Amino acid sequence: MSAAGPSPGAGLPAGAGETAAAADAGGPAVVVIALGSNLGDRVAHLQAAVDALAAAPGMSVTAVSPVYQTDPVGGPDQPDYYNAVLLARTTLPPAGVLAAAHAAEAARQRTREVRWGPRTLDVDIISYDAVVSPDPVLTLPHPRAHERAFVLVPWHDVDPAAELPGHGPVANLIARLTRPAGPGVTAGSAGSGGVAGLAGRGGDGVPDLLPGGLPGGLPGGLPEGLRRAGAELRRPS
Ligand code: A4P
Numbered sequence: 001m002s003a004a005g006p007s008p009g010a011g012l013p014a015g016a017g018e019t020a021a022a023a024d025a026g027g028p029a030v031v032v033i034a035l036g037s038n039l040g041d042r043v044a045h046l047q048a049a050v051d052a053l054a055a056a057p058g059m060s061v062t063a064v065s066p067v068y069q070t071d072p073v074g075g076p077d078q079p080d081y082y083n084a085v086l087l088a089r090t091t092l093p094p095a096g097v098l099a100a101a102h103a104a105e106a107a108r109q110r111t112r113e114v115r116w117g118p119r120t121l122d123v124d125i126i127s128y129d130a131v132v133s134p135d136p137v138l139t140l141p142h143p144r145a146h147e148r149a150f151v152l153v154p155w156h157d158v159d160p161a162a163e164l165p166g167h168g169p170v171a172n173l174i175a176r177l178t179r180p181a182g183p184g185v186t187a188g189s190a191g192s193g194g195v196a197g198l199a200g201r202g203g204d205g206v207p208d209l210l211p212g213g214l215p216g217g218l219p220g221g222l223p224e225g226l227r228r229a230g231a232e233l234r235r236p237s
């Protein structure tokens, strides 16, 4: 356990600092972290991130998802990614978690040449409790998480009842990726790819799933562009 992070709340707006203080008072915060790699030994990079975050002071990793092989989203032509998500409890403020994430990336020689370019290791903070902050140094929740299957699907694997602050249940966000809205699509309509028997707002034609996720995983199957890599990461005890 090492790593001197920035001072608590450094570089974050008042809201984030306040929540960090609340976490201090009310127990550890729950943090959701996404891992990505598409250069070199991808499994080794992801495992190194899990190990580094588990060893960071004030961090306790509680779950690690399966690894998915995913088509690159955005950026230049580049190899497929391996992606995974971990859950942790932390007494660190958000800025401390970001420092731990950056340290894990640096330990795998992460370089930054092109935005969304290939990388040995990317460690993104998806959410920290229910903190919402537009600070570009650490935007919470991660501004693109709600539209990214490579974040949502592994997150759902380890927490089917997960909710993304400001966006609702992760299961619903995945449903929006697997069952795009279209004319004639009604809430709960099985024939159109909806989920029969489940309640939904239906206002935009996309069924909402029940809070708590769905028994038996993802009824619409995996969204396009990702498949199980068949690799498992170890969660350090
Ligand atoms: N930053 C702000 N908010 C956060 C946050 N919530 N978590 C700042 C982490 N960092 C955050 O990040 C740039 C700066 O964002 C950091 O210095 C930090 O202070 P970066 O890691 O240097 O660059 P990046 O990851 O390329 O930037 P960005 O915009 O976060 O990229 P994305 O949106 O994460 O996309 N396709 C597949 N299949 N799988 C992937 O994992 N990843 C990306 C990166 C694109 N396409 C992908 C994948």
Ligand code: MG
Residues within 6 Å of the ligand: 122, 123, 124
């Ligand atoms: Mg990143």
